[in-house]
Amino acid sequence: MRRFPAAFTLVSIFAFSTLLGAESPLLRAMADELARTMKKLKLSGEMPPYYVAYRVDDEETFTITARFGAIVGESSRRERRLYVDLRIGDYEFDNSNFVPMTDGYRLTLGSQEQFIKLPLDDDYDAIRQKLWLATDERYKEALDLISRKRAVLAHKEEKEKIADFSRATTWVTVAEPQRLYLDRDLWRENIRQVSNLFRQYPKIQTSEVVLSVKSLTRYFIDSDGNRQVTNCPLTYIEVYAHTQDKDGARLKDFIGFYGRTPEDLPVLSTVIERVKGMAETLSIYIDVKKGDEYSGPVMFLGTAAGQFFYQLLGKGVSDVRKPLYESEGVAEKFEEKTGFLYDRLNRPVLPEGFSVVDDPGITEFAGTPLIGGYTIDDEGVKAERVEVIRKGRLVGLPMSRKPTKEFKSSNGHGRFFQGRNRSFISNLIVESEAGVTALEEELLALCKKKGLDYGIVVTQLATGLPKTDEEMLEEFYALFAGAGEERPLLDAPLFAYKLYTDGRKELIKGLKFEGVTLRVLEEEIAATGKEAGVYNALIKGRFGDSYLPVSIVAPGIIVERMRLAKKEEAAKKPPFLPHPYFHRR
């Protein structure tokens, strides 16, 4: 008897807080305008919308940036962004999956996210007014899009028809909005201290340390009956360093620490230690010789293993269904190459011992936070674990509400990136039955068998390195001159060394992979390690204006045969004058 009232109290608090959330003016305005839209919005002689979703991201971001021990800037910003997904037609054929010509210009101008700013105040009327105007605009746009889409299709060979949109189970969950607390004075000092480490590394030209703390509360409702308030915070420290070697080739390094909240980040002493390690490696690399061409076994360890699987597997199974382009050209150039494993469905893509799942529901791996996850995806679908590879075979895909021929419904992998909802991986977990503890020995054994003096070990690929303003400008010009560089399937190694059969290690640089095909995955993986590592990354758009957090958990691997060739580098002269600090008088 005594326990009953207590349980009752708990429930009533729960019910009360749910009610509170449901009654938030923002959510109420969204629900009311949505209801009115579905009931009344229709232009005479035209179709009414058959599906409408409102997603509002209430995001507060705090950033501190430091260079060489001094604060460059501090910013704090809160924004409520409204995204409207309005569809006319029906599930089979609607206005989506179509990129109009005008989007090409929008993409090239770098503003890829189409959103409307909503008031920060919880003012029902003001919010509703904005919702009304945004919906009206989107409806008219949808009418225009669907007729243009029809026009483009009229000139195309009729392929198999696949529905544009799928039905999904609805979810109602209303969480209390959360705000991250940050001791700004403390963190300012921490960031300054981390940045100040670079005064110990005279060979590094410039560096930057960025702390970003984001509180994100998402409000999602749609005409299917979804009604969700969820929190998805993100905190990270990113450290960049740049320098040049004696030939003038650019050398960069980058290290990131990621988590949900500031408490998830490693303690300061760990950050300092790892940044020191990074700065030391980069300093050593200046004098490292360019590697020779090589053909033989390559081992991918730590970050490099995660990057390897992201590039060859993660991207390959993501965003598999491409939209229809009104004009193929500029817009496509800005897109990452993805979805290339789709045609291997139900066929082997990895050795038999491998199994891979994508699980948005896990939050950490062996104590390291994973940042790719979420509870509900960007289309309001509950996140599900999906089996991607079973015994080496590609059996499943991360799915959004955009169906493919084989998979008709979403498994909660609809992720908004660069202006569109795409099917995308979240936390990709790669496992192998045949893990060995002594991977190094395997590599050496392979080398001996092939009669090689050494094998190559890669610890990091040049993936996701931030571009300098200058590089971005160069790329921008190149794109317009029509010379958009072809992106390789696998990025070049950033850090690598030769492992000699006598156990010696020798750093190398200036190499890139050549002739990498998907066969690497299927036929060339010779051995895998037992221990898995975590690769957390913010996948950035071409010009860094939007990002998508993903995590890869993968063991180290040895690829039996890879070719490495010398990288052609646009070398710039090293600076004419020495660094002012290290040559002060």
Next chain:
Amino acid sequence: MKNRLLFIFIILFPLMIFAQENRLIKIMETELQRSFSGLKSAGKEPLYFLQYEVVDEEEVNITAFNGAVENREHSRNRYLTVDVRVGSYKLDNTHQLRGQYGFSAFDVYVQSYDQIPIEEDEFAVREVLWKRTDEEFKRAQERIIKVKAEKGTKVAETDTSPDFSKAEAVVYIGKEARLDIDTLNWVRRLRELSQIFKAYPWIYSGEVSLSASAVTKYLVHTDGTKIVEGNTDYRLRVSATTKADDGMELSLYRPFYSHSEAGLPCDSEIKSAIMGLIDDLALLRKAPLVEPYSGPAILRNRAAAVFFHEILGHRIEGHRQKLESEGQTFRDKVGKGILPEFITIYDDPTLSSYQGIDLRGHYLYDDEGVKSERVTVVENGVLKNFLTTRSPIEKFPKSNGHGRRQYGFKVVARQGNLIVESQKQVTYDSLRRMLIEECRRQNKPYGLVFEDIAGGFTITQRGLLQAYNVTPLLVKRVYQDGREEVVRGVNIVGTPLISFARILATGDDPAVFNGTCGAESGMVPVACVSPSILTSEIEVEKKVKEQERLPILPSPIGGKK
């Protein structure tokens, strides 16, 4: 005793200078000297000029929409732009390259920039200065090769002036500007003020916004100039948008400007501006579409100011007479009449206000470190002078302190405070009577009055060439019997310059337009002052109908009062 005094004087003098030293300037100077001496003969072409300009920008932006705060920002940043000149005064890396189109023509205007710490940490600042200088120096060395190659192969340019001119060294250490603003109070005020719009459901969006900024410029260059100049800037803007029944989008705004927070209008003043705006928008919404028309018209003072800035002002910017890609409208008109005799125009950035109204185009030193000067551009109708920078143009070899830019762009000649004055002034009522008389004379049933004009240009991309245009916002017909009627959809056509040549008289009612002007060298604050003008000829047509429609559903707020 005398010796002693002298001694004290000598001791004190350096101390006084020392007190005037600015820490950031000192750091910049140290790196400037090191770079200049180290790089002078490091490349194929000699480095002959180097400039560092740091802009410290503190900003507060608050926007309220229909009674709710939509945006609230506070930021502070320091941006560095490095100017490098290699070659000689006669021919250097900044020389125009012809035959470049589209994006490759960019580099005439765009420069790289970087952020430096907001803390005066010597080596953290110098690291950025060092790196940016090195990059700009290399780029300059590459570019001058192209410049010289082109010189050898293309026909000579019309204007053969050198690329750079000498300028006097100046030292001016002014006060650094910082913002001191009661943000919370403004949030409350803007929320309340924008609430007014809610009673008018036919207005789609009613906004009141405040932008306050404190900008301090730190500039040093190798000719010996050192400048610290700070300015504060407070802008309040009231705006509203609606649609006419045929779907035409209509929007009006009222700007307020002051150098100080205290100079901004009080609530009752803002309220009456909002009410005036709503009244005008209501008239406009129900107004008939304009018919094609050619005949006499009045440009009301603020509208005339925008018109002068866009149509005349941009054509007297020096570099336009030199660049081969420009129209060079006035190149050969110096000494000739381009306006009626009673009109005099000057640009004077040294003026901080005009008849008690703060001017936004005020600055003491330009972005090349040259002291700003009052320049009489048109005297009694005759074209006298151009606005110039340190890049000389034919017959105008010296800068008059109009080299301006936003950080990250290259300096070109820009307007500051453009002032239009007239010796043929009448009251506005008389001017209106003269309009009606002119209508009778030309046998027109009515004349036009342009109450409000928005200036602007179409931004396609940072640094691309823009076309200047003016968009009439509020235009009235004045019939011969004195009746007035608002019309909408007005588009000015023909050559607007002709309207200037045909000015019959002006009002005695000068008004200030404070705004932000965008052009090749980015966004810069400007002002223009003009009385109302009566012109015997202006040509308008109906705006091309856009595919806009009214919202399908009525406003969800539904006229709650």
